[in-house]
Amino acid sequence: MSVSVPARLIIAIDGPSGAGKSTITRMLADRLGYVNIDTGAMFRSVALMAHRAGIDPQDESALERLCAGLDISFDRSCGGCRVLVNGEDVSAEIRTPEISLLTSIVSTKKVVRGCMMRLQRSMGERGGVVLEGRDIGTVVFPHAQVKFFLSASVDERGRRRFEELRARGEDVTLEQTIAEVEQRDRQDLEREHAPLRRAEDAVEIDSTTLTLQEVLTRMESIVMERSSLSES
Numbered sequence: 001m002s003v004s005v006p007a008r009l010i011i012a013i014d015g016p017s018g019a020g021k022s023t024i025t026r027m028l029a030d031r032l033g034y035v036n037i038d039t040g041a042m043f044r045s046v047a048l049m050a051h052r053a054g055i056d057p058q059d060e061s062a063l064e065r066l067c068a069g070l071d072i073s074f075d076r077s078c079g080g081c082r083v084l085v086n087g088e089d090v091s092a093e094i095r096t097p098e099i100s101l102l103t104s105i106v107s108t109k110k111v112v113r114g115c116m117m118r119l120q121r122s123m124g125e126r127g128g129v130v131l132e133g134r135d136i137g138t139v140v141f142p143h144a145q146v147k148f149f150l151s152a153s154v155d156e157r158g159r160r161r162f163e164e165l166r167a168r169g170e171d172v173t174l175e176q177t178i179a180e181v182e183q184r185d186r187q188d189l190e191r192e193h194a195p196l197r198r199a200e201d202a203v204e205i206d207s208t209t210l211t212l213q214e215v216l217t218r219m220e221s222i223v224m225e226r227s228s229l230s231e232s
Contacts, residue, residue, distance in 0.1 A: 008127035009034075009227060011138035013175065015150035016196060017100070017184040018157030020207050021132040024150065026081065027132040027216050032223065037123050038074065039133035039140070040103075041083045042116050042156060044094035047103040049085060052054060057105040060112075067115040097165065097172065104184050107134075110190035121177050134188055137199035146226045147202035156208045157181050 011028070015021050017124045022038060029036035046067060047057075075089075076081040083091045093099065106112055120140050124131055131140070137147035152160075156177030163173050188196040198204060203222055207215050 009146055009223065010124055010127050010141050010144040010162075011146045011148075012132040012141055012144040012199075012202075013130065013148045013150055014134055014137050014196070014198065014202065015148075016152075016157065016181075016188065018161045018181050019150045019152045020160065021140055021150050022061060023212060024207075024215050024219070025132040025211065026131050028219055028223070029218065030132070031220055033125075033128075034075075035129045036074075036081065037120060037129055037131045038081070038083070039116065039120055039131055039136060040070050041091075041094060041106040042119065043112070043133075044099055044103045045083060045085045046116070047099050047106045048090055048094050048168075049100065050106055051102055056184065057102060057109075060097065061110050062116070063106065063109055064111040067112060072119065077098075085120075090203040095168070097170070100184065103209060104187035104191075105187065108109040108179065108193060109189070110193045111221065113139075113193050134196045135194040137202050138197060139194045142199070145219075146223055147199050147205045148222075149198040149202040150215070151206050154178065154182055 010115055011034070013021050015091060023038065025038065026036050028034075037045050040096070049070060050063060050066055053066060055066060057063070070085050073084045082089050083094060117140050120131065123129070124141065133140070137144055137149075155178060158181045159174065162174045162177040163183060164173060165177065205215055205218060
């Protein structure tokens with residue numbers, strides 16, 4: 001059930017891996033009747049296609065050529081959200097631990113970030129969108145009317161990721177998954193181009209002890225408040 005939001009805002013949700021950004025972005029977009037743009041899935045798609053092509057993640061020229069030939073889109077016609085790359089459904093393949101770690105390397109490359117930023121801006125510039133990632137509120141849409149920074153403890157993020165992977169049949173341990181989350185954090189924080197950080201005007205929400213519904217309620221309240229201000 002959606003609510004009435006007259007203003008077509010740009011809503012940015014940033015935060016570290018495993019904080020629940022993808023899920024809460026889908027929920028918030030559904031509630032508002034907005035379009036959900038999963039920017040993380042876009043970078044994962046580049047990583048997957050680079051892996052398939054045997055491209056060295058340090059080879060920026062090859063990555064630039066790869067990005068130029070990718071058509072990334074989202075299909076929501078089946079009740080969920082499928083990620084399509086050149087017409088192929090890669091929704092499951094981009095979520096493996098191997099691609100997750102490769103994504104952290106590929107996404108640090110300036111040519112990849114530039115290509116994805118241009119695509120993200122073209123998708124969301126008219127508003128009525130919710131985007132999630134690492135640098136949406138700081139780089140991609142610094143003028144977004146509503147910005148959130150969603151966080152959680154590393155142990156809790158590792159536990160959530162572990163349960164997600166096990167539910168998909170992945171053979172992983174909790175300790176291994178927490179270590180991978182910590183490694184992803186280091187890569188995201190230390191990368192040269194657009195490192196993970198909270199925008200100064202972002203509302204930070206620590207979801208460690210909150211349910212998804214509690215996070216959604218907080219965000220929705222803030223969005224409605226900003227929407228009213230933009231209409232006045």
